[in-house]
Amino acid sequence: MNTLLSIEKRNAVLLKMAVLLEQERQALININKLDLEGYSGDDISMYDRLKVDNSKVDEMITSVTHLASQEDPVGVERFSFNHDNGMQVYNKTASFGTVMIIYESRPDVTVEAAGIAFKSGNKILLKGGKESLRSNLKIVELWHQALKDHEASADWVEYLKFNRTETQAFLEKPSQKVDLIVPRGGERLIAFVKQHATCPVIISGRGNNFVYVHEAADIDIAIDVIMNGKSKISACNAVDKVLIDENLPNKSEFVKTLISKLKAFKIEVLGDETISKNHSVEAITSNDIWYEEFLDYKILIGEIASNQDAIAMINTYSGGHSSVIVTIDQEEAKLFMENVDTAAVYHNASTRFTDGGQLGLGGELAISTDKLHQRGPIGLQHLVTNKWYVHGHGQTR
Structure with a gap:
């Protein structure tokens, strides 16, 4: 087991990573x-997420630099209690131990997600997709150099060159201790990990986000928010579905x-029965499409009778990620925000x-x-568990 690195050492490795990314940018x-x-x-x-250009490298550098400036998330006191018998009791944040990140097509995850997990005092196991193997291995090489430059073991970041069968075998019977798995990718990847993993999994579910244009909407805001x-x-976090209140003035x-x-x-643009009939766009043939996350140049617009109906519709079909109400009516906004079951409203x-x-x-490991x-974006301060520290002088119960 790797002994927890001091916060000074963790920060130094992150800052060295920023320097190396700049040096090796073109490579x-x-x-x-x-x-x-x-x-x-x-x-x-997928192609968009796979691509590394100058702005992507800039983002990677910014993320590790910012991580180095953040407070240590490990050892933060959450609760303390003085027992009647004189014991001092503390509850403090603690690292998970080993975090496995399984992801598709995103070399930036090899920097940003690994950086968050490393700063939280965890050993990192990376299992990237075959489509980004060369990019990932180059970044892992930089991690190892940054670790070695600060006399830390290269074991803190390990890349697993597994195919699907080997990954499944590892999930079901890990050859080393794994405390948490974070899958970053589409629904198929997440379902695969959930099915086979034997330890806790953080689920980054589908988006399929809705915008509800309430009858008291500011029209300009509605257009801007949807576009x-x-x-x-x-x-x-892209918008896939738009619900328009049937009582919206100048609706047509x-x-x-x-x-x-x-x-x-x-x-x-696709439309439900009403929208397609009145605006000659393609009509949907089944309500199942309301469940779909598009990840494409595609949007579905429908009409809805009321705020309550919009809430029910979103709670039925959305991925539980994000939803919006556009309205100038504060009470209606409050009703929507309190009752819609998504991670962000x-x-x-x-x-x-x-x-x-x-x-x-600052950054996120997953949403x-x-x-x-x-729930929602998981930042540095969330990638911890907790531990009870109890100090006594011979107390027995």
Whole structure:
């Protein structure tokens, strides 16, 4: 077992990682080009996540630099109690031990997610996708160099070159202790990990996020929030569904404007029975499509009778990630926000802010759609468990 590194050493390794990423910037971009050339799929969002360019390297450097500046999440006192018998009792945060991160097509995860887990005092096991193998191995090489430069064992970051069968075998019967698994990827990957893992798993579920345009909506805000929500189709915080209140004034004009703006950005617009009939867009053939996370240039617009109906609809179909109400009515916003069952709820703002960096966490390991042990973006301060420290002088019960 690796002994917990001091916070000074953990921070020094992170800062060295920033220096190495800058030094090896061009080499990493060139290696990533080979991964991009080798990618044979036609999933545009996957390709987008696989690509490493200058701005992606900048983000990696920013993330490790920022992590080094954050408070140590380990050993934070959460509760203390003086027992009648004189014992001193403390509850403090503690690292999990070993965190395994299983992910697809995202070399930035090899820096950012590993960095968060490392700063929280954990050993990291990385299992990336074959499509990003060259990029990932280059980044792991940099981790090992940063660790060695500060007399820390390279074991703190380990890359597992497993195929699917080997991964399944490892999940079911790990050859070393694993305390937590974080799958980062699509629903198939998450289902696979959940099915086979023998230790706790943080579920980063599907997006499928909804915007409800209430009858008292500010129309300009509604357009901006929807368009911005569709501005990055590969993100789990993208908007896929729009519900328009049937009592919205100038409803027809609003829908027409919205559709033309979406189409100008090459976004395919689908409609429920009412919208497709009145605005000549393609009609959906089954309600099952309301469950789908698109990750594509595609959006579905429907009409809804009321706020209560919108809440029920979202709670039935959404992925439990993010939802928005656009309204100037504070009471209606409160009703929506308290009753919609998603990790993040917005009033007059874009779902694109469901992101650890944007919500003040500095960065994130994943966005959890589970309710235990943390919901929504999981930042540095959440990637800890806890431990009881009890100090006595011979007390017995």
